[in-house]
Amino acid sequence: MGIDLSTLNPPQREAVASTEGPLLVLAGAGSGKTRVITFRIAHLMERGVSATNILAVTFTNKAAAEMRERVAHLVGEKRARSLTVSTFHSFGLAVLKKELHRLGYPKQFAILDASDQASLVKRVLKECNDADRRFDVRRVISLVSRAKMAGGSLRSLAGGDPAYDAIAREVYDRYQRALFNMACVDFDDLIMLPAQIWKKFPEVLEAYQWQYRYLLIDEYQDTNASQFELVKLLAGERQNICAVGDDDQSIYGWRGAEVEHILRFEKQFRGVKEVRLEQNYRSTGHILSAANAVIALNKQRKAKRLWTDQGEGERISVVVAPTEEDEARFVADEVQRLLYERTCRADEMAILYRTNSQARPLEEALQLAGIRYDTHGGLKFFDRKEVKDVIAYLRLCHNLQDDVSLARIVNTPARGIGDTTMERLHAQARAEGMHLFSVMRRAAQNPELGSAAVESVGRFVALIEKYRALIDTEGWSKAARELVREVDMYAECRRHVDSSAAAARKVENLEGLLGGIERFEERNQGEGVAGYLARLALDSRDEEPDDDGKGVTLMTLHSAKGLEWPVVFLCGMEEDLLPHSGMQGEVANPDEERRLAYVGITRARRKLFLTRAASRFKNGQPRPRTPSRFLDDIPAPLTEAVNLSDPAARKPVNLQTGKDFFARMRAKMTEGEGEG
DNA sequence: CGCCAATTATTTTTT
């Protein structure tokens, strides 16, 4: 007993203590949001609410794990364990595991990841429109996904390019049917289908409403229509919902997120109480002023003004380098200097950027300087081709209807089943309404296939069936290892690669995968392949962090949301990059780009660098670059300019900054408060 | 018909 609310400021305390009815907490960046959420949960439990009746939804699995941990710190490990803390997607999966059979799906189903989805849409596209393939697959996927995120309504497929709207409608139906026939769901289904089930079976919904009486949604500004519907259904008449978020940090519009949900919260629920957290505990005054100045220019928002009692702090360094290499070298030099002066540790610094492709030169510069760094996002372990291939084998063995996985590995390694044969099999499957594997079992009866093809297909069918059996008798981790050996994935790794070092890495990846599978099987006896595959799709956190967070962090602005560092470098402050512009040089959503800049600025606690290059390579040619419009929005007195083309201006600025900064950092670097 | 090597285009952001 004894959640000490006296350490909270008045609005924070109000947010924690208002336990009944709809509550909107507008939590500015660095305003102690996570603390409020965890205290609120602990406070609820202290007042007698059972942990099993609380559902907290977060944006990432990492955030979920952290939140549970912090609640455990307050109420104890044991009580925290009965809490439900998860992402929308994991929660949806849990619901589907229990209820999806109600829509006629089999008990076991698989989750399609983004690239599986792409291959399926490609195939569907080929089937309906065919031939000239004038449609951009990515764009079609985005339209279909948008419709699903709008709760499965095709109404969103109007008003855009008519040709695309039309093809997307056609693809939508076929795609959904294909998913159903393959016993697969995609990411959007994890939200959309639970809502459908709840609407169709009120008694099921009631059971969930009965269980989850206290709802808490974090990062509410990033909910899409489908997620909103889910929440609204679950909240029911009771409307015991606490939404926490910051409209100024809504940066997932491209994923269907609608700021309107948070802006209009009070219209969507009855008797809403609103609390604003505006005191910032993270950043120094200059950084906050800059953030306020940038975000103030957005029209549609709940006006907030962050303030701090921490003093002005360092000025923001606005750095211009001749080229992107110079920019990267400056960042590396500066990091090295801060390390050398022992001003801060490597893990207290972050280098942020808009697009993953910007990471390259930065990584190279850091490597050259011998600085440890961790990249989050970008190329992930489970995206590696060889790893995905093994996963596809496992998925096919687990679910023979999974045509996407089958198509992926049917001829990897090459075994005499080429495009022509597959085309014929596909045609037959479509004609019969069967999945590929069942058609392949009867390949001998297909008059179109030559004898060589029939034999190859027969061998493949036998291979898969052998390993299906082996999974049952020997366990799936052993079967996986044996499969990798029998099909000789190691040779396959060597085949398509020039250097033996690259091949060795691939083999290492395979070993890592097999090791990971073994460990998972050991730890989760009951789960089986399905559990592993689901975890893989939903939680892409690396199984084993090789270098455990001791280096400088490199990540995109999107992944940086919710995190903070004493020193932040925000790179590529240029038009077309931040704000990012697409094909026709048009900025698709200027407001969102501005919020992105705001998120970046507010990640910094004590020192912020905004860097840009005067010239950057694009398509192999150096192109002159324009400074980001957001730089103009920051009042000059908050900044100090550093021009790397001008050697005279360079050193003194840094030295002066360093000395002053050093002293203040030392004094301030004691407490570490997380938040988002 | 399938295999392989060579060439070309493609990377916003992520559960």
Add this chain to the structure above:
DNA sequence: ATAATTGGCG
């Protein structure tokens, strides 16, 4: 770096 595509060869 990786697909997807293409062309030549068996």
